[in-house]
Amino acid sequence: MRGRIAVASLLGLLIASIAGAQLRRGERGGYATRSLRYATRQDFDGSFQFCRGVFRSSPNGDGNGWNVDYPRADQNLSIRLSELTKTFVGFEGEGTPKHLLIRLSSPELFHCPFIMMTEVGALSLDAAEAKGLRDYLLKGGFLWADDFWGEDAWAFWVSQISKSLPPDKFPIVDLPLDHPIFHAMFTVPRVPQIPTIGFWAGPGGPTSERGAESAVPHVRAILDSRGRIMVLMTHNTDFGDSFEEEGTNHQYFLTFSVDGYRFGVNALVYAMTH
Numbered sequence: 001m002r003g004r005i006a007v008a009s010l011l012g013l014l015i016a017s018i019a020g021a022q023l024r025r026g027e028r029g030g031y032a033t034r035s036l037r038y039a040t041r042q043d044f045d046g047s048f049q050f051c052r053g054v055f056r057s058s059p060n061g062d063g064n065g066w067n068v069d070y071p072r073a074d075q076n077l078s079i080r081l082s083e084l085t086k087t088f089v090g091f092e093g094e095g096t097p098k099h100l101l102i103r104l105s106s107p108e109l110f111h112c113p114f115i116m117m118t119e120v121g122a123l124s125l126d127a128a129e130a131k132g133l134r135d136y137l138l139k140g141g142f143l144w145a146d147d148f149w150g151e152d153a154w155a156f157w158v159s160q161i162s163k164s165l166p167p168d169k170f171p172i173v174d175l176p177l178d179h180p181i182f183h184a185m186f187t188v189p190r191v192p193q194i195p196t197i198g199f200w201a202g203p204g205g206p207t208s209e210r211g212a213e214s215a216v217p218h219v220r221a222i223l224d225s226r227g228r229i230m231v232l233m234t235h236n237t238d239f240g241d242s243f244e245e246e247g248t249n250h251q252y253f254l255t256f257s258v259d260g261y262r263f264g265v266n267a268l269v270y271a272m273t274h
Helices: 002-028 072-084 107-111 127-138 150-164 239-244 250-273
Strands: 051-054 100-103 115-118 143-146 172-174 218-223 229-235
Touching: 072 239, 072 250, 100 107, 107 127, 127 143, 127 150, 127 229, 150 229, 229 250, 239 250
Parallel strands: 051 100, 051 115, 115 143, 143 229
Antiparallel strands: 172 218, 218 229
């Protein structure tokens, strides 16, 4: 009963606030023309800021680049975190959440309690980035890798993250549904498969972007010696689109964004409390 009430409350809060979020996005506009600005030490004031990892993409990989879902996913998840929890989220002018771009070799990385990277099936790490990411994760950092589909993308991602965390010491494991990340705030009863809105054909439409090869979504992780998640991996699903496209199509919002936010808020709460 408590679980159903919590889900209903989440849905009600999201529906009630979605119009305000759409208005804020409409007032800003012009995402494609905004120049990129990387985080500096002065950006970190003790509030939560969404940190997005910027990386090079290999032509031999399978992914569309670090900026997929940027910046709306970053902003929308930050807004929902501020509405659904008591987390002090940093905002700048016009009610825009303060979201940051981070290079993996940058010292500013160590000020982020959480970083997210999308389309990591083409991630290409050099030695400095691999070391920076390894040091960050072993010192308590948290990386969420999302939106990569199929076996080729998975294999390429594993080849790159292994530069930071060798699999003989840091194996990748599947997380069971009784793991705390599925219950950090909301109960997540299953791993949702969320397609990009451009792939989805409406109610009853397909959700597996690579057909039978990506039919099963996975939540996997690399743990530290104490069992804390250092790297969260959501494979064969696209949580970022559930955040980015919450206001694009109401049916898509109801079908995918509510589930996406349940898990997304849980991931942030877990990252900041472990």
